Amino acid sequence: MTQTSEVIWHNGEMVPYFQATTHVLSHALHYGSSVFEGIRAYDTPNGPAVFRLTDHIQRLFDSAKIYRMEIPFTQEEVIAACKETIRANDFTNAYLRPFAFLGHVGLGLNPKSHRADMTVAAMEWGAYLGEEGLAQGVDVCVSSWSRLAPNTMPTAAKAGGNYLSSQLISGEAKRNGYVEGIALDVNGYLSEGAGENLFVVKKGVLYTPPTTACILPGLTRDTIIHLAKKRGYEVREEPIAREALYLADEFFMVGTAAEVVPVRSVDKITVGNGGRGPITEELQQAYFALVKGQADDENGWLEYVNE
Ligand code: PMP
Structure with missing residues (x-):
């Protein structure tokens, strides 16, 4: 896979693309315990704008609630992280991928900690179906x-x-x-x-x-x-x-x-x-x-x- 951006927001910090990593024993890798969003930002006459960002982040938190996953950031912080990730990569049109996942919390199906890792990636992505x-x-x-x-x-x-x-x-x-x-x-x-x-x-x-x-x-x-x-x-x-x-x-x-x-x-x-x-x-x-x-x-x- 080719690199799709310069930086990725990972647990509160902007890190270089290849440093946004997790452990191979991450819970989500084994059991699918992640929640995510796909959001688009478009170039507008007033600069790049993210379409329905607040609604998408509400859905992200709703998804986490269903699975009792704790996202250790507020919705406002995740919204700010989404905008910051676009700015930091200098994108105008972008596809945003915020996601929360159970990371290194042990391999038991129901780990003691439901505290999620939180990441926001951004990339340029054309028409999905061509x-x-x-x-x-x-x-x-x-x-x-x-x-x-x-x-x-x-x-x-x-x-x-x-x-x-x-x-x-x-x-x-x-x-x-x-x-x-x-x-x-x-x-x-x-x-x-x-x-x-x-x-x-x-x-x-x-x-x-x-x-x-x-x-x-x-x-x-x-x-x-x-x-x-x-x-x-x-x-x-x-x-x-x-x-x-x-x-x-x-x-x-x-x-x-x-x-x-x-x-x-x-x-x-x-x-x-x-x-x-x-x-x-x-x-x-x-x-x-x-x-x-x-x-x-x-x-x-x-x-x-x-x-
Ligand atoms: N259904 C499924 C299974 C999807 O993955 C998506 C894309 N997120 C949609 C519907 C459309 O949802 P939205 O318009 O919020 O992107």
Whole structure:
């Protein structure tokens, strides 16, 4: 792996990239006991701004709470660390990866100390599912792997261990020539992509799986619901059957890394007209205008790095 930044914030200090290390017996390496966030900063006319930073850090602390993990910093301190990491690396557009993990606390499943190590890394990261995909749409499949059932592991926590499920879903899809895999929930309804939430458009109405469909309640999903309602679209959060993807007028996936990606085929069945549909394009443009500071930020979602 190549070096992705000059420095990384690690337990309260800015350290050179290769010094941000942990012990091989770290609990998280063995049992997946980490919680993390993926956040993007965009260059705006007023300098770099992190989109919904406070909301992401709230979710990080919520994830830690579910697993009784103690983050030895306040949310304000982690927010400041995120901005500082961008500044220290001189980034304008960046992907931020704050994460808390159980480190050298012993190999017992339930260690005495639940005090986490806390790290914030930043890197430059282009379009997650490809630049071309944002314009042309991507080809996806429904995975043979289902998403976690609600009484197995909590999908509202963005925890390291959950991403074994995501690796199975996306790995299978990529090996079969697709860009991404979509998982069904334990009841067979649509859940989410390996790292994205889903929106189906039919007759001008937007449908998205509800939080009971074993999804991560994504902040991009929330942003898109807001932007769609603001433009007068009806948005329904309700169970969606797999075949609704094949019969959709438009289908798109959203996430911080993926942004807003049109889907042009599912399981080799063309969706709608086989490209980026008009409502997808409208919401994609609205999303990019918002995150890049080119639209009215009425919710104060842009958090400027140099303030
Ligand atoms: N679902 C999963 C499994 C994810 O990993 C992500 C990416 N964080 C999302 C949904 C989208 O969440 P967000 O919009 O908050 O990035």
